[in-house]
Amino acid sequence: MTKSSLEEYILAMTGLHAVLGEEVSLRAPLFIRQRYGLHALHVGGRRFLAIRPDTSEAFRPAAFEKHLREISKAMPDMTGYCVITRGLAGYVRRRMTERGIPFVDVGRQLYWPQLGAACQEKVLKAHLPSADTLSPASQAVVMHLLSGEIRQPTSAKALSGRLGYTTMSISRCLDEIEGSGIAPVERKGRERLLHPQDTATLWARALPLLQSPVRKVVRIMETQIAGERLPLAGLTALGELGRLAAPGEATYAIWAKTWNGRLQKTETIPIEDEGTCLVELWRYDPQLFSPSGVVDPFSLYLSLKGNPDERIEKALEELTENAAPAEKSRPLR
DNA sequence: ATGCCGTACACATCGCGAAT
DNA sequence: ATTCGCGATGTGTACGGCAT
Numbered sequence A: 001m002t003k004s005s006l007e008e009y010i011l012a013m014t015g016l017h018a019v020l021g022e023e024v025s026l027r028a029p030l031f032i033r034q035r036y037g038l039h040a041l042h043v044g045g046r047r048f049l050a051i052r053p054d055t056s057e058a059f060r061p062a063a064f065e066k067h068l069r070e071i072s073k074a075m076p077d078m079t080g081y082c083v084i085t086r087g088l089a090g091y092v093r094r095r096m097t098e099r100g101i102p103f104v105d106v107g108r109q110l111y112w113p114q115l116g117a118a119c120q121e122k123v124l125k126a127h128l129p130s131a132d133t134l135s136p137a138s139q140a141v142v143m144h145l146l147s148g149e150i151r152q153p154t155s156a157k158a159l160s161g162r163l164g165y166t167t168m169s170i171s172r173c174l175d176e177i178e179g180s181g182i183a184p185v186e187r188k189g190r191e192r193l194l195h196p197q198d199t200a201t202l203w204a205r206a207l208p209l210l211q212s213p214v215r216k217v218v219r220i221m222e223t224q225i226a227g228e229r230l231p232l233a234g235l236t237a238l239g240e241l242g243r244l245a246a247p248g249e250a251t252y253a254i255w256a257k258t259w260n261g262r263l264q265k266t267e268t269i270p271i272e273d274e275g276t277c278l279v280e281l282w283r284y285d286p287q288l289f290s291p292s293g294v295v296d297p298f299s300l301y302l303s304l305k306g307n308p309d310e311r312i313e314k315a316l317e318e319l320t321e322n323a324a325p326a327e328k329s330r331p332l333r
Numbered sequence B: 001a002t003g004c005c006g007t008a009c010a011c012a013t014c015g016c017g018a019a020t
Numbered sequence C: 001a002t003t004c005g006c007g008a009t010g011t012g013t014a015c016g017g018c019a020t
Helices: A002-014 A030-035 A061-074 A090-099 A136-146 A156-163 A167-179 A199-209 A234-240 A256-262 A297-304 A310-323
Strands: A018-023 A036-043 A046-053 A081-085 A103-105 A109-112 A117-120 A185-188 A191-194 A214-221 A251-255 A276-282
Touching: A002 A018, A002 A103, A002 A109, A030 A036, A030 A061, A036 A061, A046 A061, A061 A081, A061 A090, A090 A103, A090 A109, A136 A156, A136 A167, A136 A199, A136 A297, A156 A167, A156 A191, A167 A185, A167 A191, A234 A251, A234 A297, A234 A310, A297 A310
Parallel strands: A046 A081, A081 A103, A251 A276
Antiparallel strands: A018 A036, A036 A046, A103 A109, A109 A117, A185 A191, A214 A276
């Protein structure tokens, strides 16, 4: 049962026939023999030592490497080995590949350089998080970068403090940003540092992965948000920046999360009327990037992109060219 | 030895569309 | 209209491991 599923899995992943053979006994210390089941494993005509850790204890790659030295001492003619597991935690599997320990986690992942094989069934995105759009939190990090606020390499912890996300969310953002090659992420000891990046380059790289920050637009009475100092957005913002005549009805932006918490009960108005305004509910917090009371030009661009009005299209182009000057004659540092 | 950072896994919440 | 299911999004908790 277990035997055949191991063989089947190896065949499916590598195309090589595998046969789990006889048990191997060793003149190794007792705790080694108790802790690991050892079998011959023939794969593609080569003989390996299959090492099955006792499942009652958590598998520890660092400890295993010490044990491995004992095993190879007791078995000098060993040509190769592989750890056979089932249901190993993701981070342990990552340690294994980092340390170059060949292993088969049946049904999930196979890492076996001697066979020239490394496959993963489901969790490929853990290594290649290249989706076609960035998550809202990642986009917020990109906006933070574009704003020029980051002047030196910045840790996930520091970013979480500034942007109002948990370090864990930021950690995922760094995965995305690193995976999609938008900006350099350096691993320095235990920290991961996001490096600042030239605005024009950053914008060009990130643009295909960015989405409109606007999740939804609601119309309410302007008095409902009187004391809130929400940043101006949409066509109102474009007007404010002198790019276009401002429309009659003002548009504001607010983080959808905040809206849900405080203003959900606010009555929405179906049509434009005296005293009404539009509120855009954003995927991330517009206030983070709008010190002047107007949303940042990049988010504004994204929120209005695709608008059929030619004048708006033109105004937007000017806007971003201004904010992220294209690769003109700017000397590189 | 201890504190702290980053991360895996599990879970909560929300929005939206399909099914009833 | 209501319920159900699912994906997207973000968080809580536990834990490995580096730095001091």
